Amino acid sequence: MPPDNGGYMVAAYIVTAVILVSYAVGLWRRVSRALRQRGAP
Amino acid sequence: MTTADSARALVRRGTAVTVVALLALAGVYVLALLYTPVEARQGLAQKIFYLHVPAAWSALLAFSLVGICGGLYLWLNDRRLDRFAASSAEVGVAFGVVMLTTGPIWAKPIWGTWWTWDARLTLTLFLFFLFVGYLALRAALHDPSERARFSAVVGVLGLLLVPFIHLSVYLFRTLHPQPVVLKPSAPSLPPEMLRTLMVSALVFVLLYAGLVTIRYGLAVMEEEREERFDAA
DSSP, X not given: OXXXXXXXXXXXXXXXHHHHHHHHHHHHHHHHHHHHXXXXX | OOHHHHHHHHHHHHHHHHHHHHHHHHXXXXXXXXXXXXXXXXBGGXXXXXXXXXXXXXXXXXXXXXXXXXXXXXXXXXXXXXXHXXXXXXXXXXXXXXXXXXXXXXXXXXXXXXXXOOHHHHXXXXXXXXXXXXXXXXXXXXXXXXXXXXXXXXXXXHHHHHHHHHHHHHHSOOSSOOOSSXXXXXXXXXXXXXXXXXXXXHHHHHHHHHHHHHHHHHHHHHXXXXXXXXXX
16 A cells, blocks of 8 residues: 655645746746836837 | 847747646646556655656756856857856756755655755755856856856856766765666666656756747847946
């Protein structure tokens, strides 16, 4: 019978998604700020 | 096509690749949860493997490319290499955060501890700090050529650490398991696990490509702004 430790798996999957999506969104925000600063549409 | 147009085109292309890669990552979650078997001794916690290992591979790929581009920059003095190295370092640090958080979450139920100061873990942490330092150094230096030269040297030093990290499980006594795929003999994994791992690795590399392309486009925009500011 495998050990009951699914909570750790769920935590790791959530943490991974949060880190990667947050970084991607942060990058897009920096790009849109850079575009605004140079007066692009 | 102006520099600004090409930067915007890069960001658009990188965004498309990143969106596809993030959707594919959701597919990896489904594969890992529904397709792969539950490992008998480790239970569901073993499924962290499908994220932890590809994140570690992608981070090491990113850091290796920083070192290679750094070395090439010192030789060829091409600013595109410096821009790519800076972009790769930042994305590598993001993947490094995934690696260094999923690792302890996996270690706790299996080893009984979040962290242990063994060779593989300690060297990986040092490599991560080295590239955080690389980004801090870049932020602190204003002169573009000085920034590129100094950070290229740090990138090359980081590259020298990568083979030690891969070989550390052979060179030192360590709790960290030995490689199951990147080793001289055939991979020692059941086919469902190996397929899912390979799909996940491809998705992480695709995500790396998308994020680096956006970051490269941003670097072009930032350089253009710096040049306008210096000219004013």
